[in-house]
Amino acid sequence: MSIDLRMAWRNLWRNPRRTLLTMSAIAFACVLLVFMLSWQFGSYETMINTAVKVQTGHLHVEAADYQDRQDMRLVIKDPQAVTKMVQAAPGVEAYTVRANSFALVSSQERTYGILVVGIDPAREAKVSTLKSIVRQGSFLEPGDHEGALVGRLLAQNLQVKLGDELTVLGQGRDGSIAALVLKVRGIYSSGMDDFDRSSIQMGLQAFQDAFTMEGAAHQVVAICQSLEEVAGAKAYMAAHLPPQKDPGLTVLDWKQLMPGLLQGIEMDLVSGIIFYIILLVVVTFSILNTFLMSILERTHEFGVLMAMGAKPGRLGRLVVMESLAMNLLGVGAGMIMGALITWYFQVQGIDLGAQELMAQYGIVGRIYPRLSWLSLLSGPAVVFVMTLLAALYPTRRLWKLRPVEAMNYA
Amino acid sequence: MKAKALKSLCLVLVFSVACPALALAQDAESLVKAAFDYMRGKASVSTATMTIHRPDWQRSMTIRAWTLGQSDSIFYIVEPPKDSGNGTLKKGGEMWMYNPKVNRVINLPPSMMSQGWMGSDFSNNDLAKTDSLIKDYVHTLEGSETIDGKKVFHIKSMPKPRAPVVWGMQKLKIREDHIFLQEDYYDEDLQLVKSLTLLDIKPLGGRLYPAKWRMQKAGVKDEYTVVGYEKLEFKDSLPADLFTLSSLRNPRF
Numbered sequence: 001m002s003i004d005l006r007m008a009w010r011n012l013w014r015n016p017r018r019t020l021l022t023m024s025a026i027a028f029a030c031v032l033l034v035f036m037l038s039w040q041f042g043s044y045e046t047m048i049n050t051a052v053k054v055q056t057g058h059l060h061v062e063a064a065d066y067q068d069r070q071d072m073r074l075v076i077k078d079p080q081a082v083t084k085m086v087q088a089a090p091g092v093e094a095y096t097v098r099a100n101s102f103a104l105v106s107s108q109e110r111t112y113g114i115l116v117v118g119i120d121p122a123r124e125a126k127v128s129t130l131k132s133i134v135r136q137g138s139f140l141e142p143g144d145h146e147g148a149l150v151g152r153l154l155a156q157n158l159q160v161k162l163g164d165e166l167t168v169l170g171q172g173r174d175g176s177i178a179a180l181v182l183k184v185r186g187i188y189s190s191g192m193d194d195f196d197r198s199s200i201q202m203g204l205q206a207f208q209d210a211f212t213m214e215g216a217a218h219q220v221v222a223i224c225q226s227l228e229e230v231a232g233a234k235a236y237m238a239a240h241l242p243p244q245k246d247p248g249l250t251v252l253d254w255k256q257l258m259p260g261l262l263q264g265i266e267m268d269l270v271s272g273i274i275f276y277i278i279l280l281v282v283v284t285f286s287i288l289n290t291f292l293m294s295i296l297e298r299t300h301e302f303g304v305l306m307a308m309g310a311k312p313g314r315l316g317r318l319v320v321m322e323s324l325a326m327n328l329l330g331v332g333a334g335m336i337m338g339a340l341i342t343w344y345f346q347v348q349g350i351d352l353g354a355q356e357l358m359a360q361y362g363i364v365g366r367i368y369p370r371l372s373w374l375s376l377l378s379g380p381a382v383v384f385v386m387t388l389l390a391a392l393y394p395t396r397r398l399w400k401l402r403p404v405e406a407m408n409y410a
Numbered sequence: 411m412k413a414k415a416l417k418s419l420c421l422v423l424v425f426s427v428a429c430p431a432l433a434l435a436q437d438a439e440s441l442v443k444a445a446f447d448y449m450r451g452k453a454s455v456s457t458a459t460m461t462i463h464r465p466d467w468q469r470s471m472t473i474r475a476w477t478l479g480q481s482d483s484i485f486y487i488v489e490p491p492k493d494s495g496n497g498t499l500k501k502g503g504e505m506w507m508y509n510p511k512v513n514r515v516i517n518l519p520p521s522m523m524s525q526g527w528m529g530s531d532f533s534n535n536d537l538a539k540t541d542s543l544i545k546d547y548v549h550t551l552e553g554s555e556t557i558d559g560k561k562v563f564h565i566k567s568m569p570k571p572r573a574p575v576v577w578g579m580q581k582l583k584i585r586e587d588h589i590f591l592q593e594d595y596y597d598e599d600l601q602l603v604k605s606l607t608l609l610d611i612k613p614l615g616g617r618l619y620p621a622k623w624r625m626q627k628a629g630v631k632d633e634y635t636v637v638g639y640e641k642l643e644f645k646d647s648l649p650a651d652l653f654t655l656s657s658l659r660n661p662r663f
Contacts, residue, residue, distance in 0.1 A: 106514070111519045112519060167509075176490070177496050177509060
């Protein structure tokens with residue numbers, strides 16, 4: 001160990017209280033950043049996964065413009081060809097076929113204009129959580145042509161219970177009138193109010209018959225093994241779309257299907273970043289203050305060293321080494337503590353309590369922070385650079401020192 | 411004495427300015443009322459073909475309709491066979507739809523009233539709120555022109571305060587013999603939403619009548635709905651029990 005390094009280390013512990021305080025300020029900033037970033041990424045993942053699992057899926061193949069216009073006539077003419085292709089796409093875990101139409105749905109008492117969705121019960125169960133959120137009654141059996149699933153809030157609004165009849169009156173693909181009577185087989189509750197009040201689900205086959213779909217459907221919905229696989233699967237599907245004219249087909253990912261969700265995430269990230277910047281500025285100034293103090297109060301000592309022949313550069317190196325050591329210790333401790341705390345909550349989960357509020361954002365149950373290299377390293381790295389810059393500034397004073405004046409400095 | 415003369419002169423002046431406006435408003439009011447009565451009659455039985463046109467798609471159906479007074483009507487789809495027997499009853503401001511296949515009657519909720527009837531450019535409101543134009547709007551004469559030797563009045567209709575209306579403004583063109591030529595519908599921001607044009611005026615049901623009604627949404631070129639009257643018969647009255655829910659369930663055509 002060189003003499004400078006030893007001096008730096010000793011200087012550091014000449015005033016242990018100040019050093020520890022500064023280090024803990026750095027460490028605290030790091031802990032906060034690691035935890036908050038992990039928390040944010042974790043909650044985004046929860047939000048995306050919940051929203052994706054409830055209904056949307058990761059990817060849709062559908063007619064171009066269908067997403068915007070929701071026009072009954074914008075169909076996938078040959079769903080089999082599309083499912084075959086989707087099945088072959090890399091990273092796809094499961095897929096299902098759906099058909100939708102806005103229709104009047106009426107009980108004995110009330111009528112509402114809502115979305116009627118034709119689903120393939122066996123495949124749907126693998127793609128969405130629909131089957132698992134049926135709270136009363138049962139999920140649709142394959143081949144059930146008369147059954148319907150109704151959301152909790154819609155069931156309330158329509159005043160229906162299990163076994164009650166629903167009359168559906170809408171318009172078929174060819175413009176003819178579609179009418180059918182369905183029986184409520186199951187009532188589900190996803191926790192997302194919007195979903196629970198705005199649609200009913202029925203068998204795809206029965207839907208295709210009633211709405212004169214002639215075998216066509218509106219969406220092929222795919223779910224990937226993980227969020228990272230989505231881009232690859234999308235590219236494959238886009239390149240292998242079966243040829244269909246008027247309308248052509250297109251592939252949409254969850255960001256295009258739920259632009260609101262992505263905007264929500266972006267907004268939250270921006271407000272998070274503003275908070276981090278404020279945090280960093282505060283920490284940086286407090287550290288700047290500490291270093292400035294430590295140099296000012298050692299003016300006499302630096303004067304002596306200079307009188308003995310120490311050059312400003314050497315003193316500068318000494319001071320930088322002090323700050324570097326303090327910095328590394330602080331950041332290191334902060335990262336370790338941050339990782340431990342985050343990891344604890346990653347395992348345990350955090351119950352926010354505000355279920356109603358969170359449900360609106362698609363978060364049901366607990367939030368699990370997610371520790372990643374990005375959340376672990378990015379915050380502390382910025383803290384490290386900022387504190388280093390804060391330490392460098394006061395060292396400029398060393399070059400202005402004159403040994404005699406410095407020694408007389410009170 | 412002099413002051414009094416001046417005063418009465420002023421009064422006369424004020425009246426001479428105000429009265430024509432008042433008279434015009436009343437004229438417009440009675441003109442619209444007369445035209446509405448002329449078009450609708452006391453009661454009517456008709457057969458019409460409705461064609462819905464879209465850029466990539468077109469569909470026609472034949473409808474048989476009965477109307478009574480200003481607000482009651484019942485109509486059934488006769489053709490195509492697949493939809494035959496589907497009926498709509500309109501009574502007051504409410505509407506019901508009947509489908510023979512499932513043998514059920516559905517009451518249309520208020521939220522669905524602005525939707526197109528059977529996918530056409532005529533909304534349920536256009537059908538249900540027929541008499542709204544008379545009840546809920548104030549009409550003013552904006553001008554007139556002469557077309558083929560007949561005077562055509564341009565009328566602006568603004569909703570009465572707090573009236574439960576669908577449109578923020580309507581503009582009407584009514585011929586001097588009480589035939590509607592055009593009806594433009596504006597939203598509350600006074601943007602044109604759609605226009606109804608009445609064409610092909612010929613003797614029908616014992617009076618001159620536009621046989622072709624064309625509803626077109628503003629801003630879209632190739633999307634419209636045309637109703638063409640095939641048969642029209644005006645009557646003095648129709649039995650009131652024709653316009654009931656039980657009658658809706660038992661199509662009589």
